[in-house]
Amino acid sequence: MAEITPYSAFRDEKHSREVSEARFKKLFDEADAMSIQGYLPNGTVVYWNQASEKIYGYTAEEALGGNLLDLIIPADIRQEVEGAVNWMFESGQGIPAGRLELRHKNGHAVHVHSSHTVIAIPNHPPVLFCMDADMSSLVRAEAELRIAAAAFESQQGMFITDAQGVILRVNQAFTLTTGYSAEEAVGQTPRLIRSDYHPAAYYEAMWQSLLDTGFWQGEIWNRRKSGEVYANWITITAVRDEKGEITHYVCSQIDITQRKDAEAQIMHLAFYDPLTRLPNRRLLLDRLQQAIAASARNQSVGALLFIDLDNFKTLNDTLGHDIGDRLLQQVAERLTACIRKNDTVARLGGDEFLVMLEDLSQSQPEAATQAEAAGRKILEALNQIYQIDNHKYLGSVSIGITLFSRQANVDELLKQADLAMYEAKSSGRNSLRFFDLEMQKAVTLRAELLNGLQEALREQQFRLYYQPQVDHEGHITGAEALVRWERPGVGLVSPVEFIPVAEESGLIKPLGFWVLETACSQLADWALKPESAALTLSVNVSPVQFNCADFVEQVLEILHKTGANAQQLKLELTESLLVEKVDEVIAKMSALKAHGVGFSLDDFGTGYSSLAYLRRLPLDQLKIDRSFVRDLLDDPNSAAIAQTIIDLSQTMGLSVIAEGVETEIQRVLLASLGCHAYQGYLFGRPLPIEQLQELLIAQVITTELVI
Ligand code: C2E
Ligand code: CA
Ligand code: CA
Secondary structure, eight states, rough: OOOOHHHTTTTTTTTHHHHHHHHHHHHHHHHEEEEEEEEOOOOOOOEEEEEHHHOOOOOOHTTTTHHHHHHOGGEEEEEEEHHHHHHHHHHHHOOOOOEEEEEEEEOOOOEEEEEEEEEOOSSOEEEEEEEEEEEHHHHHHHHHHHHHHHHHHHSSSSEEEEETOOOOEEHHHHHHHHHHOOOHHHHOGGGGOSSSSSSHHHHHHHHHHHHHHHHHEHHHEEEOOSOOOOEEEEEEEEOOTTSSSSSEEEEEEEOOHHHHHHHHHHHHHHBOOOTTTTTTTHHHHHHHHHHHHHHHOOOEEEEHHHHHHHHHHHHHHHOOOHHHHHHHHHHHHHHHHSOOOTTTEEEEEEEEEEEESSSOSSSHHHHHHHHHHHHHHHHHHHTEEEEETTTEEOEEEEEEEEEOTTOOHHHHHHHHHHHHHHHHHOOOOOOEESSHHHHHHHHHHHHHHHHHHHHHHHTEEEEEOOOOOOOOOOOOOEEEEEEEEEETTTTTHHHHHHHHHHHHTTTHHHHHHHHHHHHHHHHHHHHTTTTTTOOEEEEEHHHHHTTEEEEEEEOOOHHHTTTTTTGEEEEEEEGGGGGSSSHHHHHHHHHHHHHTOOOEEETTSOOOOHHHHHHHHHOOOEEOHHHHTTTTOEEEEEEEHHHHHHHHHHHHTTTEEEEEOOSSHHHHHHHTTTTTEEEEEOOOOBHHHHHHHHHHHHHHHHHHOOO
């Protein structure tokens, strides 16, 4: 260790002082964390302890006798330091302690916190002592903190949570994307921004990965404070302490909604036709596949309509592709306007379009009619004049239709629709054809039937027939009104054939009105004659008719207009009416009941009646369906059902009547089960009113004879 002047200055002092001095010297020399240097006024180094060697890189030998300014003062602060040193020697005091950036022997910066003191002893040159604490690691840590802080305030939304997931810090980008300020977010958990787009299992998997690997990355849909949901690319990193325990989580998120939008755009290119913006063949095939699966689930039928423009090539060749493109766009618009929201219009390419109809009726013929109606609508919409610039163009199309359900094959279906379209084309333009010939016939027939029915209403071709209802002695107590269609050139048409079509087309409303009105007029007429004054008349009411909003008013109006006694009118309803809106049905029944109208439940036992509903209905009568009566003898099941219905009517306080009674044995059997009212060929077929009238008169005569 070098000789130190200041201490030698004290050698003349007392011995005890020497001991103390020695102690201080050792302390100074070896003070590990504190670099201590001594300088003369001209900067000459006179003291250099061990810590100084470490911090500045010069050994004491190298430093002693050297100059402060040359050794550790960087050029840019030389003057300043020189001035400060001079000032300190002149004033005899140190400048305030502070941070300095000095220089190591090998040139790098040394950050120190420096304190200074000037020790002046008489007869000795004054010495400036500098005590420098090494701040390098602190400065490094500070720099790292600054870097971390800058990084934290990056473009990415970031937040830090504790091990329990409670948010400790969020950055500005987080606030910008989520809308939550630091004050609002800190103390909350990330649930704050959670959307309900992911199942719980998604988050569970995320946590599992974090616990296992300390890392998770993935896409998450979050919710902004405004409620808007956005796509995020999230990176979560667990921070562990030296023991390996997780102390924090750092989560950074990038809003990828825009990227998602871009993806959507790419999707659009891949699945949509750029010219018309309609789904392309690829998407159509995909949807068709799904539609087939759906039809298997809900048992509905769907339809494919293959649409091809007539003469498109000619237009393209004569007026140019530009005009052709514009026409295709207009066709696309018209097609889209023709269909329901859930249906699909696609462009296959060229002038070929496909329309897919889903969720048609469960019955094939009915679905075929619906598909045909859609096809006709399209034919009509596309067969209007197109205006393209100055050109007026009248286009037409040919449509091929095929139906699909459950096990259809996509390629096969396309082929069928295509084939049908060619059929349509070859049969003359602007027409449509079904792939299936039977279907084509059925549809044509149905269309004819509907036309015929409309005409029948106008031309009054409907007749009301009356079938007697009798008591246990065979006395006629009333009749059921059954409608017939006297079709010119055909003869009597059964209601079984035309009621379903009337129901689908809505024609049942005017038809039902006519039946009710005719029946009530008959009742009023009967009231005037002794042989028929007490008869009841049963009238069938279709569910479609009953469900009309003004049904109750209609019946009351008819009763009022005809003057019929409501007590003698019995409306026959079927169980299918009771599948939905039971409360509404009960309300309507009750309203009519209040006026005296009676109700019979027709075809009882064939439907889905729930006893719970049945009890709530204001019924008067159950009608045992004729299928049970028919099988009474051969099928123990039918007999059991008949028995149950009869018992049920008794417990519910209702009357019971059996229909379709054709033989005496059936009648006797029914009587033995407890049913004493009957209707059927055994007692009389449905008859025109004059013939029923004759029966009634004959009955009066026999009764009188018996008396
Ligand atoms: P429904 O109400 O069950 O009518 C009874 C049907 O059984 C009638 O057929 C009748 O002719 C037939 N029938 C009567 N006795 C016997 C018998 O002993 N044996 C056999 N095998 N059959 C018998 P119809 O007149 O052809 O009527 C068929 C269905 O058409 C009716 O079934 C009813 O649901 C409906 N319908 C008839 N007229 C009307 C009407 O005015 N309005 C409404 N909405 N539906 C009607
Ligand atoms: Ca009936
Ligand atoms: Ca019936």
